[in-house]
Amino acid sequence: MRRDGSPWGYRAGRSVVHRMPAGLKLLLLLALSAGAFVPYALLPAALVIAAGACAARMTPAALFRGGKGLFCMASLVILCRAFSIPAAEGAKALLPFLGFHRAGFFEGLLFACRMALSFAAGALFYSTTTMGALRRALGSLERRLRPSGRAPFSLGFCLMLGFIPRFFALWDESALAWEARAGGKGQRRLFFLVPQVTARMLYAAAATAQALEARGCE
DSSP, X not given: OOOSSOTTOXXXXXXXXXXXXXXXXXXXXXXXXXXXXXXXXXXXXXHHHHHHHHHTTOOHHHHTTTOHHHHHHHHHHHHHHHEXXXXXXXXXXXXXXXXXXXXXXXXXXXXXXXXXXXXHHHHHHHHHOOHHHHHHHHHHHHHHHSTTSOOHHHHHHHXXXXXXXXXXXXXXHHHHHHHHTTOOSSGGGXXXXXXXXXXXXXXXXXXXXXXXXXXXXX
16 A cells, blocks of 8 residues: 655645745744744634645645644543533533533634644645755854854754654554554554654664764764
8 A cells, every 4th residue: 555655754846835945934834833822823824824735735635644643632632621520610511420611622622723733834844845955044044153164053953853754754654564464553553663663763863873973973
């Protein structure tokens, strides 16, 4: 079974969003992620992300690919905010031991929407920006601020950002391998995927460190 790209993976294109400077896109990512949690900024942030996704020709399925765990956590938050055991004061009693909070439900739903927007902003950024372009943009800025010829902060920051899509890619590959061996899609697969992906991430980090040492990076 083949999947159309891994979550948060770069997708080549020539759209307006692809051609924007990497540093500007990083600032927009930070602004949109913060705006999703600011009152009255949720709707404008959602409109900007939707416009960017349309310009980059990304479908909602591609924008939220890999977000199953996030949505499960958001659903759990909604349930915890909406229901109480036993029924607390101010809650509508559904059963003698179970109460429903209308305000809590909408608060949980709002939190889930904010988390989804932050996830979508990150997906849009990684899908249209290469780490090389971001490294050059941040390195140029850092060398202007510190004219020493070296840019350790930009290198470390880009390495940190680069490991996020790598995690999604390794998880996707491991999940495909598990399904190819008829492992199923139940919760039992987590006992296989979590240790394997963790080991592969540690191996990737060690390989990156060795590559940097071989190139004389401190």
